[in-house]
Amino acid sequence: MKYLDGPSSRVLAPLKFWAPRFAFALLVAATLALMVMGRFNSAIVERARAVVMDGVTPVLDVISRPVDAMADVMASIEDLSELRADNAALRQENARLKTWQAAAMHLEGENQALRELLKLVPDPTLRFISARVVGDPGGAFVRSVLVNAGSDHGVRLGQAAITGDGLAGRISQAGRHSARLLLITDINSRVPVTVGSRRNRGVLGGDNTETPRLLYLDPEVTVVPGDRVVTSGHGGAFPPGIPVGVVSEVSELGVRVRPVVDLRRIEFVRLLDYVHLPTDEAPAEGLDAAAKEIGATPQTAAPQTATAGGQR
Amino acid sequence: MRLTFWERLDLAARAVFPFLVTLLMVLISAMPLRVPELSTIMPPLALVSVCYWSIYRPDLLPLWGVFAIGLLQDLLSGGPIGVATLTLISVHALVLWQRRLFVTASFPMVWCGFMVLAAAALGLMWLLTCLGMLTFVSPRPLLFQYILTVAAYPCFSWLMTQGQRVFRPVD
Numbered sequence: 001m002k003y004l005d006g007p008s009s010r011v012l013a014p015l016k017f018w019a020p021r022f023a024f025a026l027l028v029a030a031t032l033a034l035m036v037m038g039r040f041n042s043a044i045v046e047r048a049r050a051v052v053m054d055g056v057t058p059v060l061d062v063i064s065r066p067v068d069a070m071a072d073v074m075a076s077i078e079d080l081s082e083l084r085a086d087n088a089a090l091r092q093e094n095a096r097l098k099t100w101q102a103a104a105m106h107l108e109g110e111n112q113a114l115r116e117l118l119k120l121v122p123d124p125t126l127r128f129i130s131a132r133v134v135g136d137p138g139g140a141f142v143r144s145v146l147v148n149a150g151s152d153h154g155v156r157l158g159q160a161a162i163t164g165d166g167l168a169g170r171i172s173q174a175g176r177h178s179a180r181l182l183l184i185t186d187i188n189s190r191v192p193v194t195v196g197s198r199r200n201r202g203v204l205g206g207d208n209t210e211t212p213r214l215l216y217l218d219p220e221v222t223v224v225p226g227d228r229v230v231t232s233g234h235g236g237a238f239p240p241g242i243p244v245g246v247v248s249e250v251s252e253l254g255v256r257v258r259p260v261v262d263l264r265r266i267e268f269v270r271l272l273d274y275v276h277l278p279t280d281e282a283p284a285e286g287l288d289a290a291a292k293e294i295g296a297t298p299q300t301a302a303p304q305t306a307t308a309g310g311q312r
Numbered sequence: 313m314r315l316t317f318w319e320r321l322d323l324a325a326r327a328v329f330p331f332l333v334t335l336l337m338v339l340i341s342a343m344p345l346r347v348p349e350l351s352t353i354m355p356p357l358a359l360v361s362v363c364y365w366s367i368y369r370p371d372l373l374p375l376w377g378v379f380a381i382g383l384l385q386d387l388l389s390g391g392p393i394g395v396a397t398l399t400l401i402s403v404h405a406l407v408l409w410q411r412r413l414f415v416t417a418s419f420p421m422v423w424c425g426f427m428v429l430a431a432a433a434l435g436l437m438w439l440l441t442c443l444g445m446l447t448f449v450s451p452r453p454l455l456f457q458y459i460l461t462v463a464a465y466p467c468f469s470w471l472m473t474q475g476q477r478v479f480r481p482v483d
Contacts (some may be wrong), residue, residue, distance in 0.1 A: 020375070024405050027379045031394045031401070034383075035444060038393030045393055052387040056339065064344050071346040135388075136351045137342035140453040141441045142391040145344065151457075172390070180390050187449060208450055263348050 023287050031258055049124060050175040053146060057178035060135040068267060072250055126239065127273035129154050131179070132267050142185035143208060144169075145177055147269060158237045161269040166243035166260040167191065179271075183263050184244065185212055192234035193244055196227040204229065204244060206256060211248055214255040217233040229257050239272060314418045329479040330373040333472060334361040334396075338385050352453045355461035359433055363426055364399050366407035366416045371445055379472045392444020399436050403429055412482070423465060432462045 004038045038045045079086070131153075135146035149155050151174045160180050169189065172182035182189055189206035195214065202217040216224065227247040233240030246256040315323070337357035345351055358381055365373035382397030389396065406429065407414060414422055438451050 021377055024401065027375060027401055028398065031379075031382075031397045033438075034397070035394035039444065039446075049387045049390070052384060056342070056388055060337060060342060060344075063339065067345060071458075090329075133344055134346040135342045136354075137388045137390065138351070139341070139354065139356065139389055139391070139440070140352055140457050141445075141449050142389055144390045146342075150459065182390075187445065187447065211324060217351070264349070264351060267346065 003247055027181050034309060036244045046173070047172060049180075053173070053178045053180060054150065054175040057134055057146055057148055057175070060146065061132070064134050071265075071267075127154070129159075129271040130268060131155070131271060131275060132268055133181075134178075138186075141208065142190075142208065143183040143188075143263070144172065145181050145183065145266070147179050147271075148177065149271065150175045150179050152176050154274070155179045155271055160231070160238040160242065162242055162272065163261050163266055163269055165262075166245070167238070168259075168261045168263060168266055170237065173270065181269065184259055185210060185263055188294055190215075191238065192232045193229050194232040195208060195221075195223055195247065199232075201234070209261075211256040211258050212245075214247070214257055217255065223250055223255050324480045327372060329475065331377050332367055333475060334365065334373065334377075335384070337361045337468075340379060341385075342388055353456040353460055355457055355464045356385075356396070356434075356437070357394065357464065357468065358382075358400065359403065359430065359461065360426075361464050361472070362403055363407060363429060363465075364469055364472050366404045367411065367422065370408055370411070372405075373404075373469040375401060375404060390397050392441055395437050395440040395444060398440060399433050402436065405431050406432075414466075419466075419469075421470075423462075427462050429474065430458060430465075434458050434461065446468050459478055 004121055022088040034045070040295060129149055131147035131149035133145045134148045137146060139146045147155075147161075155171060155174045157171055157174055161168045167184060167185040169181045169186070170191075171179050172188075173180040174272070175226070181307040183206070184204060185206045185208065187206055187208045189204075191204040192198060193202055193204045193214070195202055195217070198221075200218060201223040203215045204212050205215045206212040214223070216227070225247050230246045231240055231242040231244055243260050247255055249256040254288065300308040321425050337360065343353055343413055345354070361375045362373065362378055362381065366378075381395060382400035383393075385396035391401045410425075414425055417425065434454055434457060438449065442449050447448075
């Protein structure tokens, strides 16, 4: 036991030198392990994300309110200055919409008659969950927001999130009283859509820019700027006919779409409870089959055109 | 000398002040700003805070604290996990390695040092994000984010110095 009696620095000095380096190496190794786990969507990582989200959302809910109040004041000042112009524009739009309303009512009647003729399975009734956007934690490389409703309120993975204008994104993660909403501009977002009045199919793929790209379009299809892009309902995740955007650019590099929703300013969203229905006569499997059928048969696609046209 | 409950609480508050400030920075970065363009180039304020405390009070924001903050940021951001964690602990380690330089330097020199650190840190974040997503992510928002991050340093550094005066730990 003699060596312990010597100057303690002989033992402590190397320890003092190596301990922080060892700790650093250990934490780097731990982080790398977490990166691999996260890459394979480990259940533990997903659970941890949900817990953090649930913990942080109430705090963000409180601290984001003054920001919203400020933004509202700014917006109302902007609105005041444009009141007259807005009024005139709205009158014009109202006149135009009235003709559309007449067209939509006519089509709806026709639609109803055709559906009865075909004995089509009725579209699932939608249930809405309203939620406030409380956080924008994505940073430079992720386009997602946090909302203050979770599985306790009926929020589930994959639900579409819409605003008054159209599609904003889908739920990519649901906590108990919070959820993460992946915006349609995010690099991981893919939305099955149809383009223009001829309803050409495609997929809207985000790339972190403000104008997502149209992918997997039939090369023989001509798309022109101004064409409307709506959800197609393929895959069963989204109801068909939700406005998504307008084609803004067509070039050799691809077709770009400007979303109809101002994604950087959304304050409230409505989440569509589409697949999971509370009604007992239409179980989820039956609906999935119905949705597939609607997408597959050309005759039954006609009512969807009416929906898209009616919302124009 | 026996301390009263309030004195203990006071001591504890002083000791955890840097950690709490950094935590607050993570939350502020995650706030919805409703300002077009700003949300994508919002500077990672936790980086500013970790840098500041690693220079001036590394004893109060130790490596594991930085690790915890980074992990929280990663879990919150929804991006690949480990990006902020690895970046923040690397920044902490780098600052500690050159701490003597930082502590003795004047403020403009510290700021210059931060510019280099922030460039390296944002670059690393981008690289790790690409690796984590296994795809090429456009680095375009980085330039403006970098400018904002560098600009944020003096402001937050001043605020934290004021805070440090109030919550100076009793040695």
